[in-house]
Structure formats: C-alpha cells, structure tokens
Amino acid sequence: MKPVLFINRNMPEEMVAPLREVYEVDMWPSASGAVPREVLLEKAASAHALWTMISDQIDEEVLDASPNLKIITNMAVGYNNIDVKAAQERGVIVTNTPDVLTETTADLAFALLMATARNLMGAEHALRDGKWTSWEPLGFTGMDVYGATLGIIGMGRIGEAVLRRAKGFDMNVLYHNRNRKSEMEDMYGCRYAVLPDLLAQSDFVLILVPFSEETRGMIGKEQLEQMKKTGILINVARGGIVDEEALFEALQKKRIHAAGLDVFETEPVPLDSPLLTLPNVTVLPHIGSASLPTRLAMMKLNQQALLAWARDEEPNHRVW
Known part of the structure; x- marks a missing residue:
C-alpha cells in the first residue's frame, strides 16, 4: 500500500500529480483557509507525510497523534511552527524551502x-x-x-x-x-x-x-x-x-x-x-515570498522532498 500524504492546503495539480504516483494523497480543499485544528489532528493520525504551511502548528500534540508520521515538509524557510526537537526525538524528518525566496x-x-x-x-x-x-x-x-x-x-x-x-x-x-x-x-x-x-x-x-x-x-x-x-x-x-x-x-x-x-x-x-x-x-499580510515564480519554486522543493522520501532517497533541505 502507498503511504498516506496529507496536504494542508489545496495545491496546484501540477505539483500534486507526481505525488499521487507514490502516495495516497489527502488534500485539504481550501487554498486560502487554514485547516481546522481538529481536522489536522484527525488527518495526521493516519498520515506518513505532512505538507505544511507556516501557519500550521505542528507541536507535540500533533506528533503524538501521528504514530505513522515520517516526514514533514514545510512551505517556508522558517520552521518555528514545527516543534523540531520533538520531531527529531520521534525520528520524523523536517524539511524547509531555503534559497529560492x-x-x-x-x-x-x-x-x-x-x-x-x-x-x-x-x-x-x-x-x-x-x-x-x-x-x-x-x-x-x-x-x-x-x-x-x-x-x-x-x-x-x-x-x-x-x-x-x-x-x-x-x-x-x-x-x-x-x-x-x-x-x-x-x-x-x-x-x-x-x-x-x-x-x-x-x-x-x-x-x-x-x-x-x-x-x-x-x-x-x-x-x-x-x-x-x-x-x-x-x-x-x-x-x-x-x-x-x-x-x-x-x-x-x-x-x-x-x-x-x-x-x-x-x-x-x-x-x-x-x-x-x-x-x-x-x-501587509505576510507576503514576503509572494511572487508567483517563487511560490511555485517553494512548492517544487516540498514536492521533491516528499518524492525523495517515498523513493527511499535522502530529502534535500533537511532542518535536522
């Protein structure tokens, strides 16, 4: 069976399509509204991989609710929304999107x-x-x-x-x-x-x-x-x-x-x-990286990290 990937925002199909080949993809339908906390906890419970945004708080509660979780890829350079220490203690890889923005x-x-x-x-x-x-x-x-x-x-x-x-x-x-x-x-x-x-x-x-x-x-x-x-x-x-x-x-x-x-x-x-x-x-509404080419490049880095893990390769841009 394919591992389960939960994507916390609605992403362009061009970015998601390659992931569907190696994951069972579950994607939040909204591109603008944040996934509710209770939904995040529910979805994370069965996920092997999470594609998160800077506004998604991935703390010990989420990690404890995610026994199968192996990788989190965050669409940002910063990753203060993720408890990286707790992820590391649980062997969960965390990646980000440096350089391109x-x-x-x-x-x-x-x-x-x-x-x-x-x-x-x-x-x-x-x-x-x-x-x-x-x-x-x-x-x-x-x-x-x-x-x-x-x-x-x-x-x-x-x-x-x-x-x-x-x-x-x-x-x-x-x-x-x-x-x-x-x-x-x-x-x-x-x-x-x-x-x-x-x-x-x-x-x-x-x-x-x-x-x-x-x-x-x-x-x-x-x-x-x-x-x-x-x-x-x-x-x-x-x-x-x-x-x-x-x-x-x-x-x-x-x-x-x-x-x-x-x-x-x-x-x-x-x-x-x-x-x-x-x-x-x-x-301004947190738009530092908000040019179309840059946001697509950030998505591409997240996609590449997820594909690498699914293929038993080393994901780029690991935080730890």
Whole structure:
C-alpha cells in the first residue's frame, strides 16, 4: 500500500500529480483557509507525510497523534511552527524551502521600507477617499531613502540581498549579526554594530533574524527608545520578534516615526489590533515570498522532498 500524504492546503495539480504516483494523497480543499485544528489532528493520525504551511502548528500534540508520521515538509524557510526537537526525538524528518525566496523577500522588504518612508499607502487612501483636494507644501511628506542609514538586524542570505539593493540607493548600511562577516564588509563597505549603536544611528531598522526563544521580544520598549524619533522600523521576519504593545506605544506617542509590518504575533492579525488604528503603520499580510515564480519554486522543493522520501532517497533541505 502507498503511504498516506496529507496536504494542508489545496495545491496546484501540477505539483500534486507526481505525488499521487507514490502516495495516497489527502488534500485539504481550501487554498486560502487554514485547516481546522481538529481536522489536522484527525488527518495526521493516519498520515506518513505532512505538507505544511507556516501557519500550521505542528507541536507535540500533533506528533503524538501521528504514530505513522515520517516526514514533514514545510512551505517556508522558517520552521518555528514545527516543534523540531520533538520531531527529531520521534525520528520524523523536517524539511524547509531555503534559497529560492531570497531575492523575492528582499524585494518586498525594500518595497515596504520605501512605501513606509514615503507614506504611499496613506497617500493612496487619501486619493481614493476623495481627500486629495489640492497640492499642499507639506502634504503627504515622508522620509528620504536615498543616502539614509539602514540598520539590518540579521545578516543572512536575505540580509545580504537587501544590502545589495541598499547600496544602489547609496545608503550607509550597518548590520548586527551573531557573527561578523568581514568579507562582506570589505565588499560592500557596510559596518558591524552592536544592537544599541545600530538602533541609535539608523534611519531605518530592518528585522531579518529567525524567530527563536533567543529572538522572541528582541525589539521591545528599551530598544524602541534607543531609536531615532525619525526612525522607521521594518519587520519582514516574524511577528514575535517585536513586542507589539511596546511598538504601538512608541508609534502612538511618536517616539519613532513609523513602522512597516509584514508579520504579526498573531496571524491573520486580528482586525481589532491597536496597530491597525495608527496612520503611521504600513501593514501587509505576510507576503514576503509572494511572487508567483517563487511560490511555485517553494512548492517544487516540498514536492521533491516528499518524492525523495517515498523513493527511499535522502530529502534535500533537511532542518535536522
């Protein structure tokens, strides 16, 4: 008998068809709605393989309910939605989708930075709502990007891709990272900085660190107070890295100028979130990797990992 694969979203048939040859495929019918928790537990109980999304919490409860489970492939670079330690203890392989989304996510990070700096969303809403009545000397003014100082927290692949874009805007780039990258400093003229110095000197602070217990709440009240009053915070990493209550207070009291957020502590973000009430916040629905070619490439990596396991081959991009 074929092993059972449960796919947690409705995927294009071109991606699923090869899997049907080696798996008994069970696929959630919705491409947009998350699989309910009780359904996930039910489906996982008979599954040998799971194809999961970043919003699917694969914790000990799910793993304990899945005695046959051998592989989880996650459609994301990050995998904080999966209890990897618990999976490893149970001999369950976990894979992700690195590399293919680097440039696309860097594009989005820089686009969000620019949109937030220049208040593009506020200007567009004013136009659509009929509130643009004349040219004003200080109407819809924002902050300059060209020649500004960018502080990047987390200098991995995406950080380096953003750095390349920033140099095209003649930005002065600081970075904070677990390890210094001397060759990169020599190549691009960027400078390493301890976190307080980066926050104090940067016009834009871009968060790109992975989410972990070490980085949870990394940017809180103390860190926000170290930023310039004209500073802009951009987060395209994970929501839990920023203390949202502290961020709301800093923005409301204008301790910092603005924020651009593609990620939130709770996703989808509740419509009653205080952050959504502020005019100096630009928000996006976690679309860092959302270009069609990139999302298809991510799916392909997941497909390849699942096919490899079913054929007794070593899956690529194992987390452990």
